[in-house]
Amino acid sequence: MEFKLEAHRIVSISLGKIYNSRVQRGGIKLHKNLLVSLVLRSARQVYLSDPCPGLYPWAGGFFFFPTGGPWRPPPQQQPGELAAGPPAGWGEPPRPPPTEPQSELSAVSEAPRVGDAVPAATVTGVGDVPQGGEADAAEAAWSRVEGPCQAAAGEAEGPAGGWAVFPLGSRAARRPCGCPLGGKDPPGTPAATPRSACCCAPRPAEDEPPAPPAVCPRKRGAAGVGGGPASCPAPSSTPLKKPRRNLEQPSSGGEDDDAEEMETGNVANLISIFGSSFSGLLRKSPGGGREEEEGGESGPEAAEPGQICCDKPVLRDMNPWSTAIVAF
Amino acid sequence: PIGAGGGGCPAGGNDFQWCFSQVKGAIDEDVAEADIISTVEFNYSGDLLATGDKGGRVVIFQREQENKSRPHSRGEYNVYSTFQSHEPEFDYLKSLEIEEKINKIRWLPQQNAAHFLLSTNDKTIKLWKISERDKRAEGYNLKDEDGRLRDPFRITALRVPILKPMDLMVEASPRRIFANAHTYHINSISVNSDHETYLSADDLRINLWHLEITDRSFNIVDIKPANMEELTEVITAAEFHPHQCNVFVYSSSKGTIRLCDMRSSALCDRHSKFFEEPEDPSSRSFFSEIISSISDVKFSHSGRYMMSRDYLSVKVWDLNMESRPLETHQVHEYLRSKLCSLYENDCIFDKFECCWNGSDSAIMTGSYNNFFRMFDRDTRRDVTLEASRESSKPRASLKPRKVCTGGKRKKDEISVDSLDFNKKILHTAWHPADSVIAVAATNNLYIFQDKIN
Numbered sequence: 001m002e003f004k005l006e007a008h009r010i011v012s013i014s015l016g017k018i019y020n021s022r023v024q025r026g027g028i029k030l031h032k033n034l035l036v037s038l039v040l041r042s043a044r045q046v047y048l049s050d051p052c053p054g055l056y057p058w059a060g061g062f063f064f065f066p067t068g069g070p071w072r073p074p075p076q077q078q079p080g081e082l083a084a085g086p087p088a089g090w091g092e093p094p095r096p097p098p099t100e101p102q103s104e105l106s107a108v109s110e111a112p113r114v115g116d117a118v119p120a121a122t123v124t125g126v127g128d129v130p131q132g133g134e135a136d137a138a139e140a141a142w143s144r145v146e147g148p149c150q151a152a153a154g155e156a157e158g159p160a161g162g163w164a165v166f167p168l169g170s171r172a173a174r175r176p177c178g179c180p181l182g183g184k185d186p187p188g189t190p191a192a193t194p195r196s197a198c199c200c201a202p203r204p205a206e207d208e209p210p211a212p213p214a215v216c217p218r219k220r221g222a223a224g225v226g227g228g229p230a231s232c233p234a235p236s237s238t239p240l241k242k243p244r245r246n247l248e249q250p251s252s253g254g255e256d257d258d259a260e261e262m263e264t265g266n267v268a269n270l271i272s273i274f275g276s277s278f279s280g281l282l283r284k285s286p287g288g289g290r291e292e293e294e295g296g297e298s299g300p301e302a303a304e305p306g307q308i309c310c311d312k313p314v315l316r317d318m319n320p321w322s323t324a325i326v327a328f
Numbered sequence: 329p330i331g332a333g334g335g336g337c338p339a340g341g342n343d344f345q346w347c348f349s350q351v352k353g354a355i356d357e358d359v360a361e362a363d364i365i366s367t368v369e370f371n372y373s374g375d376l377l378a379t380g381d382k383g384g385r386v387v388i389f390q391r392e393q394e395n396k397s398r399p400h401s402r403g404e405y406n407v408y409s410t411f412q413s414h415e416p417e418f419d420y421l422k423s424l425e426i427e428e429k430i431n432k433i434r435w436l437p438q439q440n441a442a443h444f445l446l447s448t449n450d451k452t453i454k455l456w457k458i459s460e461r462d463k464r465a466e467g468y469n470l471k472d473e474d475g476r477l478r479d480p481f482r483i484t485a486l487r488v489p490i491l492k493p494m495d496l497m498v499e500a501s502p503r504r505i506f507a508n509a510h511t512y513h514i515n516s517i518s519v520n521s522d523h524e525t526y527l528s529a530d531d532l533r534i535n536l537w538h539l540e541i542t543d544r545s546f547n548i549v550d551i552k553p554a555n556m557e558e559l560t561e562v563i564t565a566a567e568f569h570p571h572q573c574n575v576f577v578y579s580s581s582k583g584t585i586r587l588c589d590m591r592s593s594a595l596c597d598r599h600s601k602f603f604e605e606p607e608d609p610s611s612r613s614f615f616s617e618i619i620s621s622i623s624d625v626k627f628s629h630s631g632r633y634m635m636s637r638d639y640l641s642v643k644v645w646d647l648n649m650e651s652r653p654l655e656t657h658q659v660h661e662y663l664r665s666k667l668c669s670l671y672e673n674d675c676i677f678d679k680f681e682c683c684w685n686g687s688d689s690a691i692m693t694g695s696y697n698n699f700f701r702m703f704d705r706d707t708r709r710d711v712t713l714e715a716s717r718e719s720s721k722p723r724a725s726l727k728p729r730k731v732c733t734g735g736k737r738k739k740d741e742i743s744v745d746s747l748d749f750n751k752k753i754l755h756t757a758w759h760p761a762d763s764v765i766a767v768a769a770t771n772n773l774y775i776f777q778d779k780i781n
Contacts, residue, residue: 006668007614010668010671013671013672017674025427026425026426026427026429026450026513027424027425027426027513029513030512030513030562031513031515031531031562031564031581032677034560034561034562034581035581035617035618035621035677038617038618039614039615039618039671042617043614
């Protein structure tokens with residue numbers, strides 16, 4: 001039983017890492033993602049092999065992954081259906097995952113959530129986490145996620161494409177507190193709604209200090225110190241230092257490119273682990289995924305800032321990897 | 329004794345004592361990410377010490393000559409040159425940002441008055457020339473002292489320009505840029521013993537370059553599978569043999585090391601030797617694969633041995649024995665029970681480096697809490713030391729540290745749960761001849777020397 005819980009937890013953590021890696025500077029790190037996918041596979045095997053009929057954390061939770069758009073359950077959502085998608089063995093969930101976004105979330109809040117210390121067995125683990133990089137890295141990842149939405153407003157010429165890496169398409173991601181959503185906004189809506197509708201979330205980014213340097217996209221070339229037009233404050237006193245660019249682009253690599261793309265085969269592994277019911281997740285180009293789900297939006301740039309997660313203060317307080325779970 | 333640089337130590341005498349010598353970098357608690365040191369390397373003579381940081385800068389320190397009038401500053405390293413090696417780039421086609429972080433610096437052997445080094449970020453390698461200028465020509469005919477051109481018709485007499493001394497200026501100029509040869513992230517560069525070629529390695533490929541030629545390189549290792557879904561391992565480090573210019577090794581994320589001979593074929597996908605220690609099945613966990621991933625591999629100066637670093641240990645291999653390592657040294661075995669937490673906070677992915685001393689009698693590697701470890705291969709003794717501001721009084725001896733793994737914590741011991749995992753020592757370097765070490769602790773560079781030195 002403990003093995004199953006532990007494995008479940010590790011799967012959640014691993015998913016969170018893969019998720020975060022998509023928004024890290026410098027592109028997806030193949031080595032790290034490969035290692036994470038190996039852990040994911042081991043944990044999955046343990047999870048499946050541990051005979052423990054009583055506990056089924058909402059199995060659907062494993063399959064959900066913040067992608068370009070909100071997760072839409074396949075039509076005719078039945079328990080059997082769900083099990084049919086992923087490789088056999090995930091088991092029958094005790095109840096069908098709901099189809100409504102709101103009830104998805106309430107199901108989330110009811111289901112044991114690994115990150116939120118509901119199961120006692122995992123609480124200790126949370127407490128034991130040594131101070132380290134993951135929370136900071138995730139927070140930093142999140143803050144970078146926020147940044148471009150502000151920058152996008154002020155600076156139309158971001159690098160083309162790929163702005164919308166923020167795989168937080170799932171509106172659920174904006175509800176880390178677990179509140180049901182106020183409305184069923186179509187994904188394309190520049191959504192101020194989610195934030196304001198949530199009673200639990202602290203006030204959005206208006207409260208924050210003016211865009212941190214991380215927000216500024218940097219102009220290349222002659223800009224020198226001082227960066228781009230957003231007049232980012234130089235974070236360092238060294239004259240040679242320039243504000244760091246905040247363009248989080250995973251290696252999007254379309255299949256059509258002539259030049260070799262930095263493929264991330266690990267995500268292909270995820271396909272085999274989780275089954276193809278998960279389309280959109282594992283496209284090399286996150287923009288591609290969204291286009292499919294959002295029915296041809298004008299482009300990633302149009303990805304509403306409002307859709308981008310939630311506020312820094314909330315995120316800071318959360319376990320980073322539970323955001324991945326919560327996103328469902 | 330640990331740290332014996334060249335000569336022996338008195339038999340049965342006291343160990344050499346490592347003492348604080350210098351620390352470079354800001355004292356600020358708030359560390360700017362750009363200032364985090366990402367590589368440290370002595371040059372062949374040890375007179376120059378280069379560091380690279382996440383902001384793409386290179387700082388070179390030079391050792392002061394011994395000076396009788398200032399005996400205490402003997403052997404001190406002072407800033408010699410600072411320059412911006414790499415800038416962040418954006419690949420618009422792939423929508424990829426390329427970090428400016430300096431992953432590795434490698435010096436070239438010195439051939440004239442100038443110094444040359446290779447520095448690399450994830451995608452581009454640059455050859456830098458660092459040269460001194462301490463003279464300036466004056467008395468040109470066609471231009472005056474400010475550089476303005478003189479009217480030729482006004483010139484009534486000719487003179488020969490003369491060289492006048494000036495304040496020493498150290499200039500760094502990029503002489504070669506080796507770009508566009510790596511699809512994945514470069515993790516290693518290594519200069520060949522022929523002093524003409526070098527290799528660069530990314531996750532899946534290793535390329536061979538000629539130092540003079542920037543527009544092409546030879547691919548000598550390619551482990552990319554035809555179907556990326558079948559990817560099971562990546563290259564984590566690579567190095568040329570110190571004497572045999574046809575031999576190099578590369579390590580993998582699966583804990584294996586392959587030695588290749590470039591004479592055998594153009595593409596060295598088939599190794600000549602394969603070094604792997606069979607895994608102990610009793611210690612298997614979710615994280616066995618991660619902790620077996622090799623983060624660094626280094627030949628000994630003699631070329632007879634090599635050393636590999638994985639998450640919990642350092643292994644010394646005899647090149648003539650592939651089946652298992654000669655020695656295994658535990659760096660921080662007490663972390664084995666914490667692997668899940670270390671996975672959560674990403675520390676398990678930290679890539680520690682390792683280094684040999686000049687005589688190959690000792691090895692050093694870093695750990696957490698600003699601890700670093702030294703292992704003496706002759707006496708089989710090891711010591712844990714700390715790089716901290718507290719023990720930073722001039723010539724103060726470093727006190728050995730000890731981590732308490734359970735039970736009663738003795739005085740002066742630190743318990744595993746109190747370790748600061750944000751303070752990690754990933755990069756260390758040992759002077760090629762003397763008992764001087766450089767230890768990078770986040771944004772600070774510590775230099776320690778042994779008392780005798």
